[in-house]
Structures are given as C-alpha cells and as structure tokens.
Amino acid sequence: MPKRLTKAQAEAIYAKLAEIRPDPRTELDYVNPFTLVVAVALSAQATDKGVNRATKALFTFADTPKKMLALGEEGLAEHIRTIGLWRNKAKNVIALSKILVEKHGGEVPHDRAALEALPGVGRKTANVVLAEAFGEETIAVDTHVFRVANRTGLAPGKTPDQVEAGLMKITPAAFRRGAHHWLILHGRYTCLARTPACARCAIRDLCLYCDKTDPSKPRPSKAAANARTNVSAASGAKAKKR
C-alpha cells in the first residue's frame, strides 16, 4: 500500500503552499476562454514560457475561433513553429476552432463532454478550462501535479485519473480552486523531477517521500530506489497525455 497523508496533513500542506503563493495563477498567458483552450492545447510537451512567446503576437489578432479559422493552418503554423509538435497542434487548433464555430456559436462550451470532444483537448485541458474560465472546482493533473501528489502522499496513484480522484477526495473545499496551481508550481520550482529540492522545501516535514535528502532518515536501498524511479517514469509518461 502506498503511503498516504491524512486529511489533516493534507490541509497543513495546502496551508503552507497557500502561504507562499496566496494568489496562485496559471503561467500561461490568455485573454479569453478560447485563447485559454488554445494555450493549454499548445503547452503539451512544451514550456509555458515557450508557449507565451509564440502566442504573444498571435492572440492580438486571432483571439476568436472565427479569426483563427481565417488565419488558417499554414498561417497559424508560422506562429507556433518554435513549439514542439507544432504541425499536429496547428491542425488541432484549426479543427477545434471549426467545431466551436459550427456547433457552439463561436463560444467555448461550459461542458466537460463538449470540451473533451474537441481535437487535442483531453481531461487535463478540460479541467484547466473548467477551473480557470468557469470557476469550477476541478484539479487538472499534469506531469508535475502527478509527481508531487505521489511523492508527498497527498494522492498516490498509478494514473492521472487515480491521482485526480484522490486529490478531489483529500483536498479541503477551501483549497480546491488553488490546488492545481499550488501543486504544479511546487513541482516546477521545488519538487523537481530528477532532483527535488527537499532541503529548501516548505512542506518537507509533512511530505512522505522516502528519498528526501534528509540525513536523519534512512536512505532506500539502491534496488528500491531504481524500482521507484521505473514506476515513476512509466506513470509520468502516461501523465503527459493531455
């Protein structure tokens, strides 16, 4: 059985993360729900900074599905060539813009099933849009959230869906709106994939990760550490699907 935090411990973790970042926000730039969908779809296997660089000019003239369709796949591709998988992403953004125009009156639907039916939009992107654009209490699980939830013991799970369900269960209502941002930012800047910065981590005393660089705690055997790395790598690969 994986180690799991209690509700009280989970609350203490969120309280600490909230103290550090009282007003957590996405680092992706967007100007409306449509550009949010596009930015999140473009961010698969790319950094938020790289996406922001590419969309800065793009969103000044292609900020609606109709305008994006007018730009066309080739025109869009010119703007996003610096982002990984740009060909496929250009195709998806044009296809989803067409669906938004034809089926949703040019608006982003406030509906999970309709969002997930859009090309290039999976559960993770739908969760981000539902939370950011419509204020719903969803917790999107990307590779950072997946790693932090597993390492800390907040919500151990083998798949992003399992982790999401665990987080929804253990996260107090007061912290649900910020949970995705706190966990993603903690994973991006402190609980790094290869070398977590445990020594300067604000939630170190609550975290259950047994590979923490703490001299007072026993180090795992090499075999155990290797096994853990393999499981984490396999699960992380699954988490990359958006």
Ligand code: SF4
């Ligand atoms: S103590 Fe280490 S493993 Fe635990 S959350 Fe902090 S950085 Fe991550």
